[in-house]
Amino acid sequence: GAVVSQHPSWVICKSGTSVKIECRSLDFQATTMFWYRQFPKQSLMLMATSNEGSKATYEQGVEKDKFLINHASLTLSTLTVTSAHPEDSSFYICSASILGRETQYFGPGTRLLVL
Amino acid sequence: TQLLEQSPQFLSIQEGENLTVYCNSSSVFSSLQWYRQEPGEGPVLLVTVVTGGEVKKLKRLTFQFGDARKDSSLHITAAQPGDTGLYLCAGEENSGGSNYKLTFGKGTLLTVNP
Numbered sequence: 436g437a438v439v440s441q442h443p444s445w446v447i448c449k450s451g452t453s454v455k456i457e458c459r460s461l462d463f464q465a466t467t468m469f470w471y472r473q474f475p476k477q478s479l480m481l482m483a484t485s486n487e488g489s490k491a492t493y494e495q496g497v498e499k500d501k502f503l504i505n506h507a508s509l510t511l512s513t514l515t516v517t518s519a520h521p522e523d524s525s526f527y528i529c530s531a532s533i534l535g536r537e538t539q540y541f542g543p544g545t546r547l548l549v550l
Numbered sequence: 551t552q553l554l555e556q557s558p559q560f561l562s563i564q565e566g567e568n569l570t571v572y573c574n575s576s577s578v579f580s581s582l583q584w585y586r587q588e589p590g591e592g593p594v595l596l597v598t599v600v601t602g603g604e605v606k607k608l609k610r611l612t613f614q615f616g617d618a619r620k621d622s623s624l625h626i627t628a629a630q631p632g633d634t635g636l637y638l639c640a641g642e643e644n645s646g647g648s649n650y651k652l653t654f655g656k657g658t659l660l661t662v663n664p
Contacts, residue, residue, distance in 0.1 A: 539595075
């Protein structure tokens with residue numbers, strides 16, 4: 436149990452376009468979802484925390500207008516990278532938890548390459 | 551945001567050797583978690599330690615949580631090529647209200663050569 440999926444698993448886009456990444460909890464209801472970014476050979480950096488039905492809380496230095504997060508249901512959160520640029524190329528990972536404090540279950544990640 | 555220092559950053563050893571990875575913080579976390587991540591995949595939880603002084607074993611992996619709950623170590627005995635991966639420690643802290651978040655260390659990239 437506690438499986439989290441992400442779609443797509445990888446995406447290549449042109450600079451200036453927007454990309455949407457989906458994060459789904461497949462067999463449980465996630466009250467809280469987290470979005471992380473990971474650059475090559477580096478650790479995970481938390482970008483934002485989203486609770487179902489409310490606005491996401493962004494970490495310092497993360498532009499909320501550039502990284503749009505929607506958590507409209509208990510099983511789906513989306514991250515939209517707007518006007519993507521090459522420096523946004525990274526590995527984006529989501530995780531989901533129940534009641535906000537339980538173990539975070541991580542998705543398999545989405546590799547984004549902006550040309 | 552609290553910080554976690556992880557060492558070493560890179561470790562390359564031969565099959566059969568033992569190794570220890572350290573995770574240190576100047577602050578106390580509610581709990582500390584260890585993950586293993588393979589290239590192109592999400593991290594997979596290995597263990598969660600909560601109590602100061604706690605020791606947990608997972609086959610050839612031994613996890614310790616310091617008495618003050620600020621540091622932790624991961625010891626691998628007789629490492630195997632299948633242990634190769636990025637090992638991450640993460641501290642759980644309250645981010646406001648009933649929300650908690652994880653702060654990750656920089657990770658230790660382990661390579662076990664056959």
